[in-house]
Amino acid sequence: MHTTVGIIGGGPAGLLLARLLRNADIDSVTLESRDRTYVESRQRAGILEQGTVDALRSAGVAEGVDREGMVHDGIELRFDRGAHRIDFRALTGCRSVMVYAQTEVVKDLIARQLIDGGPLLFEAEVRSVEGADSDPPAVHYLHEGREQTLTCDYVVGCDGFHGVTRNAVPESARTTYARSYPYSWLGILAQAPPVYDELIYAHSARGFALASMRSPAVSRLYLQVPNDTDPADWPDVRIWDELDARFAIGTDPGWKLERGPVSSKAVLPMRSSVTEPMRFGRVFLAGDAAHIVPPTGAKGLNLAASDVIVLARALIHEQMTGSPELLDAYSDTCLRRVWRAEHFSYFMTTMLHTDPSQSAFDTRLQLSQLQRVANSPYAAAELAANYTGLPIA
Template identity: 50%
Template sequence: MSLPTRTQVAIIGAGPAGLLLGQLLHRAGIDAVILEQRSPDYVLSRIRAGVIEQTTADQLAQAGVAERMHREGLIHHGFSLCVDGQRQRIDLSERTGGQSVIVYGQTEITRDLMAARAATGLPTVYEASNVTPLDFDSPHPRVRFEKDGQTHELACDIIAGCDGFHGVCRASVPATAIQQYEKVYPFGWLGVLADVPPVDDELIYVRHARGFALCSMRSRTRSRYYLQCSLADSPDAWSDDAFWAELRRRLDPQAAAALVTGPSIEKSIAPLRSFVAEPLRFGRLFLAGDAAHIVPPTGAKGLNLAASDVGYLFEAIAGFARSGQEDELAHYSTRALARIWKAERFSWWFTSLMHRFNGEAVGFDEKMQDAELAYLMNSDAAQTVLAENYVGLGL
């Protein structure tokens, strides 16, 4: 297998951020090579989010990969909050001038991007090991990696670090050059994917004395449900029957009666954290997506933030390719972080509002949650703020 030795942009990571960036660059006539340490099947096996903001949908259309999403995705004009058994619908379209979201799984977006890249024969190196970004503090960066027992080097103008929270790109930055902000939440989400019809036409976010729950979906026949759980829990400790019984306890009577159960096809526990790295540029190395930030999934912002990073980074790289000047590259970090922190604030607030933090005891924090939720459930202004943040604040 002959591997390229020179490209304009070396993209590390073949998740949705790296693949979307590669597709946008290709359509702009800019060469890019993608390096990924895992296999294509492994990349597609990762179960992730599925609520797509309009700005993300627009970027996928710009990349030429939105046709299946528009054909199969579910347009949602609202969602429900269920607080201690009482449900309140938040009308997104009414409160945001007609905006909505699309429910379409991140796995399917990744599949569409992979297919588009394969169809054009663009170079993606899967199962590349020991990937190392080098000389990114100079005008001549390069990436060293191993493939099939051979060491290779890829010379480039730009390195895009789209390799996730545990990736090599952020870890390659000197500790003195980066500031990291993090909040780790004292609980996780137990998620189940099942081929059963959703309990409702729209998502239901549940705040209950026993803990948070979320009723979501991937299609009209495939559902994704979550329960707040202890970080000490194991998916193996939860039988399907135990999961469905606990979910039913946390739902309002109408949803509990409508819940259709069935065997799980995937079950996992995800920890929750808020994380931001600053800055996002280190010479010719740029961080995007989970390499740059993590949000708790409560606000459905993870994939959408990655897409907005990619949008800003694509514009910066395209400007640099046209002019040879680094002005737009210099602005990437500031532009991306301004949107990142707004989404971090919303995800932190929504997570703090809907989850149990102190066990069974009712303390000051729970009383503040009660007061905030009572205001939210009865205030047009508060519901408008929630709706505006949920559909996305734009680029």
Template identity: 50%
Template sequence: MRTQVAIIGAGPAGLLLGQLLYQAGIDNVIFERQSADYVLGRIRAGVLEQVTVDLLEQAQAGERMRAEGLPHDGIELLFGGRRHRIDLHELTGGKRVMVYGQTEVTRDLMAARERAGLLTVYNAVDVTPLDFGGERPRVRYVKDGEQYELACDFIAGCDGFHGACRASIPEGSIRNYEKVYPFGWLGLLADVPPVSPELIYAHTERGFALCSQRSATRSRYYLQVPLTDKVENWSDEAFWDELRVRLDPEARAHLVTGASLEKSIAPLRSFVSEPMRFGRMFLAGDAAHIVPPTGAKGLNLAASDVGYLSRAFAQYYQERSSEGIDRYSEVSLRRVWKAERFSWWMTSLMHRFPEAGAFEHKMQEAELDYLVHSRAASTALAENYVGLAMD
């Protein structure tokens, strides 16, 4: 077997890259160690930047998003018992975000790939990138007990934080930057109407809370909890009781509760691996970087990575120019670090840190007060939240 680009990982990054390459006439095969149902079962983000929306449209996978997605023109910051609206649309000259779950994005990309008759190898075991430092890279994998190899021109590592691609890079060729936060997010998904038309980010004495949504009838809520907490110790009733305490009176009165469809605790970290290119293998998405979810950047960064990468491959095959692939790591990392900064800042601003004292808490309150009363500060938040333009 042979293809032009071998993509490892069938999450949204790998699937989007595959569709963008297909639209550019570039052959590709995707390998995924899990089943398609398992991939669809992952509960992840739901706020899409305009860059991501545009790339999904380019990939011919945006029809259902246009019909069912919820455009949002603002967000609300809750602190001191009151909510303050940040008008994203007005502050950024007409930009907005789209609320549409990552599970639905993945489903749409899978359907588009199936319609195009493209190959995705699910349940591929021991997927290993080989010889990517030379001119003839290969991917070795096991399927149904038999070992196979695929020859290719390039390998795209879209296989996540724990994937094989970054792990296969020779020691000393890569530098990792990491910050682990001393708390996690307890998330609950329920078929209940959202408490508010727009997302609420809450800074309270009891910790951070986020009121998010997936549709007009499905909501996703989060609570900051210690890393020592166990999800089995949180009943649905206990979750709703704690969320009520962290909301303002109006939101509390409008909160509709119900049985959880999914409940989990996710640790928070900031992580970047440099560079993002090693010979003929390129890292994208969570394989190269992780952001805390406070800034809603994880899926969006993955999308911009594969946007850059698909553009670079198209330039290589259509124009016989290696400029795009040579600059991929530099260009992507410039955007990655800006998103890392914003996500770190939002996380530091909105959460209660166990080591922080009264002074640090007052500094958070002062910054929040300045943020909502300064147009310049509100604009900076809005510009970063809707997403910076791709170079």
């Protein structure tokens, strides 16, 4: 089988790229190693930047977003037992974000792709990508018990940091920059209504906490925990008690989260990485295959979306004009935005989390930075602009 674009990975990046290409009459094949049920149930991000929502709408897959998504015009920062709201719309010229779970984005994209898109093969395990700098490269995969080969004009790796596609780029031709953080998140899904209509980010001496949501009836909550934490060591009551303690504010000492059954809990590592370049020959990297950010800045899904938006534009431009100019610029174009998002995620993470080794001096610096964000319109506007999403080049 031959196609113009072979897409490895059926997550949001690969599926959105397939949709954008389908709308431009560029053929593609998407290979996903997991089954459909698994892909549609992976719990991931839930904050969509304005540009990501706009892309879903222009691709014709925004019915769910527009019907069920919750527009958020700001966030609340809690620190030093006080609460401070960052008003996105006032600070950015009416930009906002949308709360809509990544699982729902994936379901919407899969449903549309299976109706009128190019082939989307589940349980198609890619074994190798050969000839990254040849014409055409070949993708070898196992599907329905048979070894098969897909040749492509271009291969796009949307298969994550540990996926096959990164290894198609010789080690001598790529550099990965990485940072690990000395803490993790314990995340839960709870059948309980959110306590507030926007996200709450809390800095406390006990560690960071985040109150988010998946729907008006389901809360998504996180606690900073040590890296070696076992979720089994955190029974539900302990989690709720700790959340209440970290979100406490002096103006309302009786403030409590509304509790409910916890349907899932997991420990999420915090790390950053960027692989450069994001292109080698006819192989392109997108999403987690090229970069990872800690979730504090809500950038992972949105960076993946911006990558494939840039790539789709470049592929469409080549088809229409015959010029590879935008394809040649893909890596540099994306990396400018990637590094800005990496820095913003680092800023949010280090400002809000308590490093196990930090001194009292370090804590005072954090509080000083938080006070500046809360009280300076310039600092608040910088945070709001980055959180709602910078323009996609």
